[in-house]
Amino acid sequence: MNLNHINLVVKDVDTAVNLFEKHLGFNLIVNRNSKMAVMENGNNFALVIWGQVLNNEENVPVYPKNFHVGFYQENEEAVWKVYENLKAEVGLQLESKPQKIRNTFGFYFLFENLMMEISVNPFTDGIV
Incomplete structure (x- = not known):
């Protein structure tokens, strides 16, 4: 079994896409109106960047301690x-x-x- 994707929730989708593309080796597949983007890294793994706005929230998401x-x-x-x-x-x-x-x-x-x-x-x- 292989990990298919992970979904990370962020406030600023475009800034996250830039970070993952510019520094972490991901390529953009699709950016849906700066609300959600899908990226890949060439290893059959997708990264979904989910905008907090899609959760009907405007704040920066909070992740659990040590996540x-x-x-x-x-x-x-x-x-x-x-x-x-x-x-x-x-x-x-x-x-x-x-x-x-x-x-x-x-x-x-x-x-x-x-x-x-x-x-x-x-x-x-x-x-x-």
């Missing part, structure tokens, strides 16, 4: 590259510089209230 989405990078150099690129994005909260976390190397950042992790896959030997 986050993680993205693996090939090695520490790739993690640093993503970090440096994200530093220039307005509206993101970078929690710290890349560092050893658990048994890998990476960092966390917030987009709206959604926490994301960028790290090296700890199950490969990409850790230096």
Whole structure:
């Protein structure tokens, strides 16, 4: 069984699409009036960006404590590259510089209230 898609609820669909496209390797399939977008990453996985407006709410969505989405990078150099690129994005909260976390190397950042992790896959030997 393969994971088909995940649905992330955000306030600003267009800004989320830009983030996932520009920094996280996703391609836009469709953007429906800036209310909902579908993206793919070339691995038979879709990301649905669901605008909070479709929930008849205007506020920034709140996710449960410790909920986050993680993205693996090939090695520490790739993690640093993503970090440096994200530093220039307005509206993101970078929690710290890349560092050893658990048994890998990476960092966390917030987009709206959604926490994301960028790290090296700890199950490969990409850790230096």
